[in-house]
Amino acid sequence: MQLKPKAPRPTPANARRRLIAASCALLGAAARSQQANVAPADSGLLEDWSVDSALAYYHEDGRILAIEPVVNLAKVFADGQSLNFNGTFDSLSGSSPNGALTSHTAQTFASPSGKAKHAYTTAPGQLPVDPNYQDTRIAVGGNWTLPFTRVDQLSVGAKVSDEHDFFSVTVNASIAHDFNEKNTTLSFGISNEFDSLSPIGGAPVPGSDYALSQKNAGKTKDGVGALIGVTQVMTRNWLTEFNVSVDRFKGYLNDPYKITSIIDSAGNTTGYEFESRPDQRTRKSAYWENRVGWNQQLSTALSLRYMTDDWGVRSDTAQLHLRWTLSNRDRYIEPTLRWYRQTAADFYTPFILSATVPTTGFESSDSRLGAFHALTYGLKYAQKLPGLGSRAESEFSVRAEYYQQTFNERIATPAALQGLDLYPGLKAILVQVGWRF
Amino acid sequence: MKSKHLSFLFLVCSAAIASGCTSLGVKPWQRDVLAREEMQLGADPVDAAIDDHMYFSKEASSGGRSFAGGGCGCN
Amino acid sequence: MAGKASNAPDEALRVEVRGENLLAVCFTAMASPCETLLSSTVDAAALELGTLVAQEAWRVEKKFSRYRNDSVTAWIHENRGTRIEVDEETASLIDFASQCFDLSDGLFDITSGVLRYAWKFDGSDRIPEAAAIRHLLPLVGFEKLEWQSPRLLLPAGMELDFGGIGKEYAVDRAYDLLAARRSAPFLVNFGGDLRANRSPSHGPWQVGIERPDTDRTAKMILDLEHGALATSGDSRRYLLKDGVRYGHILDPRTGWPVWHAPRSVTVAASSCTEAGLLSTLALLHGARAREYLEEQGVRYWLLQ
Numbered sequence: 001m002q003l004k005p006k007a008p009r010p011t012p013a014n015a016r017r018r019l020i021a022a023s024c025a026l027l028g029a030a031a032r033s034q035q036a037n038v039a040p041a042d043s044g045l046l047e048d049w050s051v052d053s054a055l056a057y058y059h060e061d062g063r064i065l066a067i068e069p070v071v072n073l074a075k076v077f078a079d080g081q082s083l084n085f086n087g088t089f090d091s092l093s094g095s096s097p098n099g100a101l102t103s104h105t106a107q108t109f110a111s112p113s114g115k116a117k118h119a120y121t122t123a124p125g126q127l128p129v130d131p132n133y134q135d136t137r138i139a140v141g142g143n144w145t146l147p148f149t150r151v152d153q154l155s156v157g158a159k160v161s162d163e164h165d166f167f168s169v170t171v172n173a174s175i176a177h178d179f180n181e182k183n184t185t186l187s188f189g190i191s192n193e194f195d196s197l198s199p200i201g202g203a204p205v206p207g208s209d210y211a212l213s214q215k216n217a218g219k220t221k222d223g224v225g226a227l228i229g230v231t232q233v234m235t236r237n238w239l240t241e242f243n244v245s246v247d248r249f250k251g252y253l254n255d256p257y258k259i260t261s262i263i264d265s266a267g268n269t270t271g272y273e274f275e276s277r278p279d280q281r282t283r284k285s286a287y288w289e290n291r292v293g294w295n296q297q298l299s300t301a302l303s304l305r306y307m308t309d310d311w312g313v314r315s316d317t318a319q320l321h322l323r324w325t326l327s328n329r330d331r332y333i334e335p336t337l338r339w340y341r342q343t344a345a346d347f348y349t350p351f352i353l354s355a356t357v358p359t360t361g362f363e364s365s366d367s368r369l370g371a372f373h374a375l376t377y378g379l380k381y382a383q384k385l386p387g388l389g390s391r392a393e394s395e396f397s398v399r400a401e402y403y404q405q406t407f408n409e410r411i412a413t414p415a416a417l418q419g420l421d422l423y424p425g426l427k428a429i430l431v432q433v434g435w436r437f
Numbered sequence: 438m439k440s441k442h443l444s445f446l447f448l449v450c451s452a453a454i455a456s457g458c459t460s461l462g463v464k465p466w467q468r469d470v471l472a473r474e475e476m477q478l479g480a481d482p483v484d485a486a487i488d489d490h491m492y493f494s495k496e497a498s499s500g501g502r503s504f505a506g507g508g509c510g511c512n
Numbered sequence: 513m514a515g516k517a518s519n520a521p522d523e524a525l526r527v528e529v530r531g532e533n534l535l536a537v538c539f540t541a542m543a544s545p546c547e548t549l550l551s552s553t554v555d556a557a558a559l560e561l562g563t564l565v566a567q568e569a570w571r572v573e574k575k576f577s578r579y580r581n582d583s584v585t586a587w588i589h590e591n592r593g594t595r596i597e598v599d600e601e602t603a604s605l606i607d608f609a610s611q612c613f614d615l616s617d618g619l620f621d622i623t624s625g626v627l628r629y630a631w632k633f634d635g636s637d638r639i640p641e642a643a644a645i646r647h648l649l650p651l652v653g654f655e656k657l658e659w660q661s662p663r664l665l666l667p668a669g670m671e672l673d674f675g676g677i678g679k680e681y682a683v684d685r686a687y688d689l690l691a692a693r694r695s696a697p698f699l700v701n702f703g704g705d706l707r708a709n710r711s712p713s714h715g716p717w718q719v720g721i722e723r724p725d726t727d728r729t730a731k732m733i734l735d736l737e738h739g740a741l742a743t744s745g746d747s748r749r750y751l752l753k754d755g756v757r758y759g760h761i762l763d764p765r766t767g768w769p770v771w772h773a774p775r776s777v778t779v780a781a782s783s784c785t786e787a788g789l790l791s792t793l794a795l796l797h798g799a800r801a802r803e804y805l806e807e808q809g810v811r812y813w814l815l816q
Binding site: 052053054056058068070072086090135137139160163165166168169170172183184189191193195197225227231232233234235236237239241243245249283285286289291293299301303305309311313315317323332340345368369374380401403405426428432434 | 461462463470471473475476477478480482483484486487488490491492495496497498500501502503504505506508509510511512
């Protein structure tokens with residue numbers, strides 16, 4: 001939960017150390033506003049919306065290309081209330097793996113739409129991907145934070161996301177309480193998500209034969225989540241946050257476009273079936289973030305996350321942001337390193353052997369449920385510029401990230417499939433330009 | 438410098454364990470460092486949203502910092 | 513800032529040679545002689561840095577002077593009774609003043625300036641009527657203003673005066689400007705409040721502190737390697753009645769001068785703001801000044 005402790009009035013005692021601190025705070029603040037303007041501030045300043053916008057370009061090698069403009073508007077009112085609106089537009093195109101296994105022979109797939117012109121054939125040795133993948137998504141959200149005592153605040157929010165085959169509404173509410181001179185913040189929040197799926201061509205019956213194309217009309221899923229967080233100021237330059245959360249999703253949790261190859265003992269693909277995931281999933285996670293300001297130039301944000309769910313997925317995430325503020329405080333660079341590792345879901349399988357019956361009755365070849373580790377390397381450069389109109393400053397930034405997944409757990413495969421890259425992994429780049437004013 | 442910081446961290450950690458939250462923290466006028474933009478939790482909401490969306494659509498985990506779920510048909 | 517009722521600071525700079533490899537760039541700001549001492553033999557380089565310091569001093573004076581009608585202080589006074597939003601620098605000064613008020617139990621109060629209307633420290637015997645003080649006291653008290661950075665509401669009749677911290681703050685600001693550009697020894701001195709980065713090669717800085725109301729030329733000489741010194745005193749401003757000397761240090765809680773305040777207190781600290789505040793607070797502790805300074809564990813020089 002992201003809450004910023006504020007300063008209450010102190011009580012007098014032991015003045016010396018406080019004087020030093022107060023002087024340092026004054027001079028520190030002065031250093032920040034190096035060329036502080038002589039003119040009195042425009043009293044309408046706070047009434048303005050601050051805008052944080054970005055345009056992201058995401059490219060997965062040989063597959064998906066996405067353009068994603070994002071805008072975030074925030075306004076703080078004089079009485080401490082704040083409003084926040086955000087909007088995202090996502091435009092994806094390219095090809096998406098359909099879950100089938102790479103094979104020595106060419107494979108032909110019908111399009112989910114059922115249209116003959118969208119049927120596609122995958123060459124031998126190639127990972128089957130649906131080349132007609134195209135999607136646009138519009139998401140808008142809002143959040144309202146209301147301090148109702150000096151140390152308590154309530155926050156409510158809602159988000160709506162729309163795609164041609166997916167519609168989602170999420171609402172959340174949280175309450176936060178400050179104590180210990182606002183050095184400690186406890187928060188509790190709940191969230192509720194309602195999704196409705198209307199896949200092209202219908203929602204397949206889980207585990208049914210691909211060739212029979214047994215499909216139903218739209219499906220739904222919904223989720224509830226709860227989160228408890230503690231934010232603690234540890235020292236003058238160290239802030240820590242610890243969250244635990246649990247969420248539970250129920251309903252149609254399958255990816256309607258994912259199929260799994262059925263192969264015989266010789267390694268020949270004899271057919272496909274639609275994936276079949278359980279109809280509920282409970283996830284628990286623990287998250288710990290530390291922000292430390294080492295000196296005037298350098299600060300770090302380190303976050304660690306452990307997540308586990310009842311599908312058998314466990315994951316560890318460690319992310320480090322390093323912010324290096326350059327000499328005159330109008331520029332900074334921010335290198336990022338993220339390491340992620342997950343175990344496979346119990347029912348993950350890259351293929352089904354026609355001789356065996358899946359023991360759980362569930363199966364998915366969706367690589368996102370497989371065992372892999374991923375690394376992200378990122379670098380951001382930001383430049384502060386004079387503000388527009390009454391604003392003090394604006395910030396222009398460029399950011400690039402390289403994301404790579406490597407699969408580390410391999411299932412014994414029939415000899416005939418040896419030599420094929422059944423776990424191609426993923427390489428993606430993200431380039432983003434941002435403008436904040 | 439580095440080892441000094443580390444031993445400092447260790448000291449503060451032990452202090453935290455020994456005496457609980459109430460002895461931690463700073464006085465209101467010692468918030469000069471904590472007031473810096475980069476010291477705020479969720480300092481870059483847009484960057485975080487774009488990253489979260491990417492990871493949500495490529496991995497089996499989401500949430501932690503805030504609620505899980507993505508409101509996206511991509512996973 | 514203690515300043516003359518002049519709207520245009522005297523913006524003249526003068527370079528003086530103070531010794532081998534030591535130049536001083538002198539100017540006047542905040543009604544005080546100011547100087548930047550630099551280990552340098554190059555006039556042009558010294559003048560460039562000295563100009564930077566002088567401009568910062570003039571900027572701070574111009575911005576916060578209560579004697580100028582285009583200052584932020586004047587603007588705040590014009591907007592008494594309405595909620596206004598001040599710029600970041602002003603906000604940080606008010607924050608600082610707020611903290612000083614709290615931790616000095618109300619002894620340090622930037623709203624105490626209105627007491628000037630009753631007290632005219634001109635060396636005469638015109639002690640104000642107690643009624644006049646009582647009349648002004650409701651207008652004193654930092655707790656009476658609404659302050660939630662950066663929003664301020666100054667009630668009608670009240671005043672803010674940054675004079676008690678402005679000069680020392682200006683020294684630190686100027687110091688930071690120089691420190692960012694120069695590692696060779698320098699010292700910034702605004703009317704006796706000063707700060708140095710390090711000793712010149714031939715030994716520590718020799719700082720002369722004026723001894724009040726004795727022979728003006730007699731100075732106490734202190735050695736300073738680095739850090740700041742600030743001096744507060746009531747040397748030249750007082751009232752004398754029935755043999756009782758009323759110094760110009762007023763207790764904002766009573767509206768009356770602090771009794772038995774030292775004539776002058778000089779404090780050494782790492783920043784000039786801190787040194788200035790400690791010396792002012794020491795004076796405000798009156799007879800307990802020495803005790804107070806001992807408690808704080810600072811280096812000090814006290815003249816009774």
